[in-house]
Amino acid sequence: MYVTSNLKDMIINEARFHISSPSVDKCPDGKLHEYAFIGRSNVGKSSLINMLTGRKGLAMTSSTPGKTMLINYFLVNDQWYIVDLPGYGYAKRSKADRERLEKMIKNYIARREAMTNLFVLIDVRHKPQKIDIEFMEWLGENGIPFSIVFTKLDKLTPTAGKKSIAAYCETLLEQWEELPPVFATSAEDRRGRDAILDYIEQMNSLPL
Ligand code: GTP
Numbered sequence: 001m002y003v004t005s006n007l008k009d010m011i012i013n014e015a016r017f018h019i020s021s022p023s024v025d026k027c028p029d030g031k032l033h034e035y036a037f038i039g040r041s042n043v044g045k046s047s048l049i050n051m052l053t054g055r056k057g058l059a060m061t062s063s064t065p066g067k068t069m070l071i072n073y074f075l076v077n078d079q080w081y082i083v084d085l086p087g088y089g090y091a092k093r094s095k096a097d098r099e100r101l102e103k104m105i106k107n108y109i110a111r112r113e114a115m116t117n118l119f120v121l122i123d124v125r126h127k128p129q130k131i132d133i134e135f136m137e138w139l140g141e142n143g144i145p146f147s148i149v150f151t152k153l154d155k156l157t158p159t160a161g162k163k164s165i166a167a168y169c170e171t172l173l174e175q176w177e178e179l180p181p182v183f184a185t186s187a188e189d190r191r192g193r194d195a196i197l198d199y200i201e202q203m204n205s206l207p208l
C-alpha cells in the first residue's frame with residue numbers, strides 16, 4: 001500500500017541551509033525543483049528533513065512547538081531544494097499570528113511554481129483531525145500535487161502503525177476518489193527515507 005523503494009539509493013553529497021524567506025516574493029529565483037514539508041506544529045517536519053539529508057542539525061528541531069516561522073530553504077547536492085514550512089494550527093499562537101502564517105503558507109503553496117510536490121506530514125498516532133483533512137481538501141481544490149507522510153512510526157508497534165494508517169486512508173477515501181502517495185516514516189530509525197528520496201529523484205528528472 002505504501003510507496004517503497006526499488007531504485008538505487010539517491011546519495012546526498014551535500015545539504016546546506018540556503019535562505020529563510022518571510023514570504024513567497026522573497027524566495028529564490030525558482031529555477032530548481034523544490035519539495036516542501038508541512039504539517040501541524042510538532043509533527044516532525046524538521047526531524048524528517050534532518051533524517052532525509054542525514055544532517056542532524058540542519059533544520060532546527062525542538063520539543064517547543066511553533067519554532068519555524070519562516071520559509072526555510074535547504075539546498076541539496078546543489079540541485080534541488082528542501083523547504084521547511086511553518087507548522088499550522090499551533091494553539092498557543094495569537095489568532096492574528098495564526099492568520100498571518102496561514103496566509104503566508106497558502107500564498108507560497110498556491111503561487112510557487114517551482115514547488116514540485118508538497119509532503120503533508122501526519123503523526124501516525126493521531127486520528128484524522130479536521131485541520132489536516134480540510135487542509136488537504138484545500139490542496140485538492142487548488143490542484144496542488146501532494147503526498148502524505150506518516151511520521152513517528154517508531155512510537156507504535158508495526159501492527160498498530162499499519163492499522164492507524166489504514167484507518168486514516170479509509171477516512172480520506174470517504175472524500176477522495178484516489179489516495180495520494182503515502183509514506184510511512186520515522187526520523188528515529190530512518191524508515192521511509194529511501195522511498196521519499198527515490199520519489200524526489202523521479203520528479204527531479206521532470207522539466208520544471
Ligand atoms: P515545528 O517546527 O515546531 O512546527 O515542529 P516540527 O514539525 O518541525 O517538529 P520537530 O521535528 O521539531 O519534532 C517535534 C518533536 O517530535 C521533537 O521532540 C522530535 O524529537 C520529535 N520527533 C520528530 N520525529 C520523530 C520520530 O520519527 N520519532 C520520534 N520518536 N520522535 C520524533
Ligand code: MG
Binds near residue numbers: 067068
Ligand atoms: Mg520545525
